[in-house]
Amino acid sequence: MSAIERLPEFEQPVDNGLLRFLTCGSVDDGKSTLIGRLLFDTKTILADTLHSIERTSHRRGLEAVDLSLLTDGLQAEREQGITIDVAYRYFTTGRRKYIIADAPGHEQYTRNMVTAASTANLAIILVDARKGILTQTRRHSYLAHLVGIPHLVVAINKMDLVDYDQAVFERIRGEYLAFAAQLGIKDVRFIPLSALNGDMIVDRGERLGWYQGPTLLDILESAPAAHTESDERFRFPVQYVCRPQKADDPKLHDYRGFMGRVESGEVAVGDEIVVLPSERRTRIKDIQLYGQSLPRAFAEQSVTLLLEDEIDISRGDMMVHPEKSALVTRQIDAMVCWLAEAPLDPQRKYLVRQTTRESKAMVGGISYRVDINSLEQAPAERLAMNDIAKVSFKLAQPLCVDRYAENRATGAFIIIDESTNNTVGAGMIL
Amino acid sequence: MSTATQSHSTLSHLDWLEAESIHILREVAGQCANPAMLFSGGKDSIVMLRLAEKAFRPGRFPFPLLHVDTGHNYSEVIDFRDARACELNERLIVRSVEDSMRRGTVVLKSADESRNKHQSVTLLEAIEEFGFDACIGGARRDEEKARAKERLFSFRDGFGQWDPKNQRPELWDLYNARVHKGENIRVFPISNWTELDVWQYIESEKLQLPSIYFAHTRPVVRKGGLLQPVTEITPVKPGDVIEDVLVRFRTVGDITCTAPVESDAATVAAIIVETATTTVTERGATRLDDQTSEASMEQRKKEGYF
Numbered sequence: 001m002s003a004i005e006r007l008p009e010f011e012q013p014v015d016n017g018l019l020r021f022l023t024c025g026s027v028d029d030g031k032s033t034l035i036g037r038l039l040f041d042t043k044t045i046l047a048d049t050l051h052s053i054e055r056t057s058h059r060r061g062l063e064a065v066d067l068s069l070l071t072d073g074l075q076a077e078r079e080q081g082i083t084i085d086v087a088y089r090y091f092t093t094g095r096r097k098y099i100i101a102d103a104p105g106h107e108q109y110t111r112n113m114v115t116a117a118s119t120a121n122l123a124i125i126l127v128d129a130r131k132g133i134l135t136q137t138r139r140h141s142y143l144a145h146l147v148g149i150p151h152l153v154v155a156i157n158k159m160d161l162v163d164y165d166q167a168v169f170e171r172i173r174g175e176y177l178a179f180a181a182q183l184g185i186k187d188v189r190f191i192p193l194s195a196l197n198g199d200m201i202v203d204r205g206e207r208l209g210w211y212q213g214p215t216l217l218d219i220l221e222s223a224p225a226a227h228t229e230s231d232e233r234f235r236f237p238v239q240y241v242c243r244p245q246k247a248d249d250p251k252l253h254d255y256r257g258f259m260g261r262v263e264s265g266e267v268a269v270g271d272e273i274v275v276l277p278s279e280r281r282t283r284i285k286d287i288q289l290y291g292q293s294l295p296r297a298f299a300e301q302s303v304t305l306l307l308e309d310e311i312d313i314s315r316g317d318m319m320v321h322p323e324k325s326a327l328v329t330r331q332i333d334a335m336v337c338w339l340a341e342a343p344l345d346p347q348r349k350y351l352v353r354q355t356t357r358e359s360k361a362m363v364g365g366i367s368y369r370v371d372i373n374s375l376e377q378a379p380a381e382r383l384a385m386n387d388i389a390k391v392s393f394k395l396a397q398p399l400c401v402d403r404y405a406e407n408r409a410t411g412a413f414i415i416i417d418e419s420t421n422n423t424v425g426a427g428m429i430l
Numbered sequence: 431m432s433t434a435t436q437s438h439s440t441l442s443h444l445d446w447l448e449a450e451s452i453h454i455l456r457e458v459a460g461q462c463a464n465p466a467m468l469f470s471g472g473k474d475s476i477v478m479l480r481l482a483e484k485a486f487r488p489g490r491f492p493f494p495l496l497h498v499d500t501g502h503n504y505s506e507v508i509d510f511r512d513a514r515a516c517e518l519n520e521r522l523i524v525r526s527v528e529d530s531m532r533r534g535t536v537v538l539k540s541a542d543e544s545r546n547k548h549q550s551v552t553l554l555e556a557i558e559e560f561g562f563d564a565c566i567g568g569a570r571r572d573e574e575k576a577r578a579k580e581r582l583f584s585f586r587d588g589f590g591q592w593d594p595k596n597q598r599p600e601l602w603d604l605y606n607a608r609v610h611k612g613e614n615i616r617v618f619p620i621s622n623w624t625e626l627d628v629w630q631y632i633e634s635e636k637l638q639l640p641s642i643y644f645a646h647t648r649p650v651v652r653k654g655g656l657l658q659p660v661t662e663i664t665p666v667k668p669g670d671v672i673e674d675v676l677v678r679f680r681t682v683g684d685i686t687c688t689a690p691v692e693s694d695a696a697t698v699a700a701i702i703v704e705t706a707t708t709t710v711t712e713r714g715a716t717r718l719d720d721q722t723s724e725a726s727m728e729q730r731k732k733e734g735y736f
């Protein structure tokens with residue numbers, strides 16, 4: 001690991017922003033090895049960490065360094081030899097920063113994967129070349145699609161164990177495409193890999209000459225960042241209202257700044273906006289970020305908006321453009337993933353949090369539960385942990401929503417159990 | 431960040447991280463009745479203060495600053511802490527491990543035992559004294575394995591304990607800071623930052639830092655590959671060889687457990703180059719206490735450590 005190799009990259013002014021992606025696979029497909037490879041080959045792993053996993057590898061009687069140890073998690077998990085919770089890893093290439101959400105392949109799988117997927121813009125789905133497409137592969141793909149990850153990469157791993165045979169790759173690819181079409185998955189690419197040997201991850205290696213496409217890292221480097229692909233309609237949920245009212249500064253006497261993050265779209269000074277749910281209209285007077293006035297603000301920027309007219313606005317309200325408003329509603333249909341040990345009880349009231357808004361909610365009905373192995377729909381009375389179902393809710397307060405398929409920020413909600421304050425469900429509005 | 435001049439909607443990775451952290455801080459302000467922000471005078475907490483300024487100015491911070499002082503900190507850092515709080519015109523609360531020792535709630539095994547891990551007790555006492563329902567801290571997930579699975583909003587029970595097996599699911603950017611009385615949420619707005627991101631941000635924001643972050647000559651003793659500074663609290667032992675070495679601190683904390691690294695980096699830019707090319711992790715290079723057991727951080731966190 002030479003220091004000199006890394007230096008020039010940091011001199012480059014290129015900054016492709018940040019990409020969040022998810023890795024998923026069944027146990028032993030090579031997920032940990034793949035992540036270890038990415039970290040190792042991009043020189044993210046530092047000498048002391050490497051020494052520590054070398055020691056562990058030797059203690060366990062392994063000959064080579066086991067890169068999968070890099071992503072080994074907590075003590076409890078080490079004892080059981082499994083990963084039970086989503087872990088986040090970081091690496092940078094000098095051109096782009098990456099956040100990997102590493103979703104474990106064991107029990108509580110659905111819940112972990114939905115969690116990891118919720119913030120990802122790309123998913124790598126690992127397939128063992130010897131085993132081909134399994135039930136788990138379908139399940140991962142369904143969940144990635146359900147949670148709206150726009151880009152899927154099917155990584156066919158352990159190519160070294162099938163003699164780097166192109167026919168194996170093509171067969172798996174064909175099989176996958178057939179069922180992806182059924183699910184409605186559009187953006188999917190395929191890549192042959194050997195995570196163990198590092199072929200086609202950062203370096204091309206020498207044994208996959210028949211594959212002409214980009215390496216895995218090339219795919220990651222060129223994948224669009226989430227905010228460049230978000231819904232074009234302006235959505236600004238108000239998080240906090242700033243009223244400094246400093247006696248010694250008359251300029252601030254009437255200051256009322258509405259603080260929040262642009263969840264999608266763009267807004268400019270002078271734009272007419274509507275405040276939901278009140279439907280009051282006004283114009284944008286100024287857009288501020290730490291004393292600086294900006295002409296406009298766009299998706300994923302945290303800013304403060306000042307308005308022409310004094311209207312009553314508080315946390316939970318949402319600003320939109322009048323011609324592209326959101327739906328204000330007291331009734332929603334959603335795909336729900338149940339996250340808690342205690343099952344969903346249709347008799348109880350829950351709390352729903354969507355953007356910066358909350359409402360008490362009652363279950364109107366469960367239309368069906370999805371069997372996540374067969375992907376078939378069946379009626380259900382209650383929901384247990386890891387269940388996915390279509391559920392309707394009646395709300396005490398109106399929410400300002402979009403369909404999740406169109407807007408991941410305004411179409412998502414969590415369900416909170418007020419007796420424990422625990423987050424018990426995740427919903428995606430239909 | 432100079433977003434004003436950008437022609438199309440692209441965010442650099444630092445812009446994105448900054449926007450996420452501001453969003454998190456505003457969620458704390460919106461959801462919690464009585465939060466506090468930990469501020470030690472270290473680089474991560476200095477970054478946090480700038481983020482809080484970006485989140486809440488021209489208003490005041492909707493929380494006081496809180497420092498848990500072991501009494502074994504470098505005076506440069508403590509002076510910096512006080513000056514910065516004063517300059518920002520924000521309220522600073524200091525609670526000290528020495529007070530807990532006087533109360534008898536902290537008992538050292540021996541007089542020279544590090545007070546670092548006992549900060550948890552003093553922190554929990556401060557949380558109780560002020561009734562804080564949330565504490566905002568500057569920990570990062572890249573620091574250590576046990577942190578990689580930490581939530582941005584991390585629930586602690588009435589004993590301040592973290593239960594890694596029973597964490598609240600955290601999806602999208604919908605954070606759940608709800609607690610019952612006596613329980614607490616720890617919030618980590620710079621979870622997704624790495625050490626390099628922190629230095630790059632310090633550079634782009636031109637943030638001031640305590641002088642010991644930059645190269646200076648200091649008497650040290652070499653111990654097990656680490657440099658132990660010679661101070662009143664960490665005096666030389668018989669047989670120790672004192673050397674004057676050009677060093678800087680990568681992290682500043684309790685004197686007994688933070689080691690400097692050899693470096694001639696006298697500016698933030700030079701530190702960035704060093705950080706980008708370094709071969710040892712921040713904790714590996716500088717923590718005199720983490721070496722004992724791979725799982726030591728996880729253990730401490732379960733007991734309420736930040």
Ligand SMILES: Nc1nc2c(ncn2[C@@H]2O[C@H](COP(=O)(O)OP(=O)(O)O)[C@@H](O)[C@H]2O)c(=O)[nH]1
Nearest residue numbers: 027028029030031032033068157158194195196
């Ligand atoms: N031959 C071969 N073995 C691999 C490859 N990738 C991973 N493995 C091995 O497969 C086993 C499981 O890998 P691991 O990364 O722990 O899988 P995980 O359970 O998906 O994280 C380990 O023994 C790896 O060394 C590969 O590309 N080729």
